[in-house]
Amino acid sequence: MIMFNCDYNEGCIPEIMDAMVRTNMDQHPGYSEDDITERAKALIRKACGREDAAVHILVGGTQTNMTVIAASLRPHQGVIAPATGHIARHETGAIEAHGHKVLALPETDGKISAEQIEKFCADHYRDESFEHIVQPGMVYISSPTEFGTVYKRAEIEAIRKVCDRYDLTLFLDGARLGYGLACRENDLDLPFLARTCDVFYIGGTKQGALLGEAVVITKESLKKDFRYMIKQNGGMFAKGRLLGLQFETLFTDDLYMKYSRHAIAMAEKIIAGFAEAGVPRYSNSPTNQQFFVMEDEKACKLAEKYGFSTEGWIDDTHRLVRFCTSWATKEENVEKLLADLKLMA
Amino acid sequence: MIMFNCDYNEGCIPEIMDAMVRTNMDQHPGYSEDDITERAKALIRKACGREDAAVHILVGGTQTNMTVIAASLRPHQGVIAPATGHIARHETGAIEAHGHKVLALPETDGKISAEQIEKFCADHYRDESFEHIVQPGMVYISSPTEFGTVYKRAEIEAIRKVCDRYDLTLFLDGARLGYGLACRENDLDLPFLARTCDVFYIGGTKQGALLGEAVVITKESLKKDFRYMIKQNGGMFAKGRLLGLQFETLFTDDLYMKYSRHAIAMAEKIIAGFAEAGVPRYSNSPTNQQFFVMEDEKACKLAEKYGFSTEGWIDDTHRLVRFCTSWATKEENVEKLLADLKLMA
Amino acid sequence: MIMFNCDYNEGCIPEIMDAMVRTNMDQHPGYSEDDITERAKALIRKACGREDAAVHILVGGTQTNMTVIAASLRPHQGVIAPATGHIARHETGAIEAHGHKVLALPETDGKISAEQIEKFCADHYRDESFEHIVQPGMVYISSPTEFGTVYKRAEIEAIRKVCDRYDLTLFLDGARLGYGLACRENDLDLPFLARTCDVFYIGGTKQGALLGEAVVITKESLKKDFRYMIKQNGGMFAKGRLLGLQFETLFTDDLYMKYSRHAIAMAEKIIAGFAEAGVPRYSNSPTNQQFFVMEDEKACKLAEKYGFSTEGWIDDTHRLVRFCTSWATKEENVEKLLADLKLMA
């Protein structure tokens, strides 16, 4: 079975494994108070062009989302998000478990716009009963989105302006940030994100680390006491040196981007191959997640040799499927997939 | 200013005020452990035809909703509700503050159907990632709804069947239950509700009491330790005897229904008068809340003498307005309103 | 049965009942946005000498405590309180249900000192693992305390200084504030409390109202959006005019203090009578709650005619009992109690 299910089917990039083997018996203090982590944070601050940013490396995405959001909001506030956003759909209510409503807006290709957010906030304060309604306190977006699409610089800048107008914290989930930065459509970079968002994170788990998401905080009030919040949410990893080591490695020799670019190259090969085989795309994702509409029969046959995920049903005989590439995707496996697909066409 | 804003513009029915005056200096233990409350509970159990029901009288609607829902759900569960339901829209996220997502379904006239709930639950368990999604654990409906409409017996029975299939607790918010039971469309009664719902409440605040909602619980596991939950949610009223006294009064001499019928008669007068004046209705509410589409100009003129609420905007020159009647509505005030409206037509 | 169980065995002072009867059919908007409430708030602000204070009248004590504390703390913070404080012992974990640990300090007669708080905070920040420990964010005290004792001005001023040093919000629970202000030991007044605390409340329920606690907030950041917090916690009372009416009445013609003084006079009579009968006091409470150590046999006999509460057991044959007086306590009933006690001596 060759798997294209997700971008975490393998372990980690070889450079990380080498570093782990090399440092395994070194002694370090726990809870991310070690030198390796300090070096990793310095590399990230430098890449973001923000010496004043607070950087924390947490274990996983859901944990990061819930910690950042819980640390940001007062109890009566909610977080605006696209209806398909990870926090809205796929975290078993972790945000609600922290007391906050996810204020879901209709999405287009996984994205929401400044106009939508503006209207939502204006409507809130225009309502006679506004105090009986959850107050918008934050905007959560992800880039790439759940559908693989990316935000453009101008879109995020416009959202920033609305956030300023309504006193909203702007939070960008970058679980797959590298794949976004490496794609053809991209016009973002880390300094822009650090400058424009209040807080965002640079994904590790889906980008070649075993685990780890690096949170970059520039908003002063959110920096304060953030480590207490990490601990309370079960994210104060005892052997924090491993998180540091992985991000130190990823941010050395441009590895983070190098591996991201590989995944994009493989994704583009899949796009081309599926087009050739006449399988229609579902979203215009330029990143490592590719969505297609596939006949059930064909999907079942393909599933005998390849792993991929079914994301939903289009009609009685067609389903929505997702193929992911990653830093680990082997070109020969893509070629096998495309060859088999061609045979079915 | 004559107010039709809501059904809580006045104090309480005179019989309650008399009872309060009469018993004011009597001594009773606190926290609803008094004889008056025992009598009130017995009257309610009898009216419901369920000697085994647990009855608790809480202070207000939001408090009742959050206490019942928090007592019912495990942390990973959410509550299915119409998108316009009170818990979904108008409780400042009280349910989320207790850790639970409100799983909002699109509504029709404030109602959701058994078919919708069935589909939602089936979709949940069919999803590959169902454990990453909030599990449906409860159904919340209200009758009358936020739009004044009522559920029919067959509709609730159908919902009950879905609840049995998916192990969902069925909870009916009856903040305006009397007005529903008194309307022409009604085919419900208290014994039916006690038999079909796991828990429901009989509203007092909007039905002629100063405050108080009587919760009727028939589900065994929910009865257990419910008073702890009341206390934790700030609902263990020190002078609980007042809650008991009000419900004892309401359930004596058929007062609850008598006053409800008065409100319905006044509402029907309003329906007829507005129709005559050519003001279009917005919903087919047969109860004490009446919704109309009104020209802004007309609404502003009417607002000089009458209180009513603006619920939204239909277009640039029309708004959605609500006029409420209640146990306290004076017929002469309705006549003044209709006369003035007629003059504007 | 003559009850000395608590200070909420009766309804309300006659002046409140009169005002309710008089205004019962007046129409007012809901949710404390009425004129009566405005007048009550103005009277309270004036009595506190703080025109800038935000005043909100909530339904009950537990609800007030949980709303104020939830509105004040960030998630990783806890509230310092005496181990016998109401929030620590008698609210079924309402504070924890809002996510916050009650940091209980050993009490003396229900009180904690500035020195204790200082030491607790200093120890916190000295700990190597301080980020793994709940951060102190607030101090909760009540005056009178659960044992009827009162804080002196100098004690509260000293606590204020510690709060300033460690950035703690100072919150005083005044559920029985009037009884404290009326006692011989008192050197507090409302302007002092408004000046020294960040937030405190003036109890109504135990002081002659049917229900209601008037919260006075002087801390700016806590004023913001407080009504959202009230609603989220189920405390946005539909017929808020009743809360306003009761506090308007209590703060007219010095009624709040007049009735408080009556309760103190009755308590002093009890102190003298019990001393005469040789029943030892348990605390030196100068207020309306009086604690005694009583032989079981005597207590059981007394309980045939009088209601009072057993608060614990001293040894195998003695118990700790509480007798409360209130605005409603009849002198003849106190005399009957003392006469019967004398016969037992």
Place this chain on the structure above:
Amino acid sequence: MIMFNCDYNEGCIPEIMDAMVRTNMDQHPGYSEDDITERAKALIRKACGREDAAVHILVGGTQTNMTVIAASLRPHQGVIAPATGHIARHETGAIEAHGHKVLALPETDGKISAEQIEKFCADHYRDESFEHIVQPGMVYISSPTEFGTVYKRAEIEAIRKVCDRYDLTLFLDGARLGYGLACRENDLDLPFLARTCDVFYIGGTKQGALLGEAVVITKESLKKDFRYMIKQNGGMFAKGRLLGLQFETLFTDDLYMKYSRHAIAMAEKIIAGFAEAGVPRYSNSPTNQQFFVMEDEKACKLAEKYGFSTEGWIDDTHRLVRFCTSWATKEENVEKLLADLKLMA
């Protein structure tokens, strides 16, 4: 610097690192739904002698504690724990953040007894106001404790009986379970724990894994839907195969116990050496954490070459220090430490 700070100063046992290197590029589904994890769970179920046990491997200790406790309790319930228990002291209020009070009992050497729990529960239900007080719903103990001491079989059996009497869930935190099982005092084993507790966990992070705690659940109602709870608490690790791989390795060739025994041997060497040097012990820990009372001057000098933790202050010139051994402790380092200590004597 040679570190004895804690049992997580190094990476992982070499066998785990080898397994990770060997399987790094293998493809596996995420979220612990892989074959390796299945094998690890089977090994653990077998070691526990309970084929019906549910086994889940979570990322870390705090996360495990909060997930298990949140999954077990209803909102009005709290968890009984020793005052020095990890959940009571060192998780930044994670349990309270989930809504539950930690009901802290005074401890002796980190332990609480069946008698204490019995008395606490009996007192609860005897209190007139029991519904105003958090209901005990669970018992949390750890073995080894925070002071390195261990529970005996008879002690846990006695606690089990109290749990049965009061319907309490019994939860044992085994973050350092192997070190307990390997010590001279031990009379526990995994089948006993699986039989006697409702849920317990076998620590990995402090026992030679990079991360991971294996939860063993035998209580039926707690098994249900546990994976939803893991996800909601941010513990559904994307690359779950790593958790499985580590526990598969630890439970192969008796490695878990082999490495635990090494730590105990090193600890015994430290006990002997410190005794020889005349440094008094603070607790009678038979496991890998050793506590001593040390003169400040001596401690400071030692700290120039060795890492260890200061846990508190005994008096003005003495402190409480902790030295940990682990699977990774090198005998030569212990010998250096003892030699230097001897020189200071």
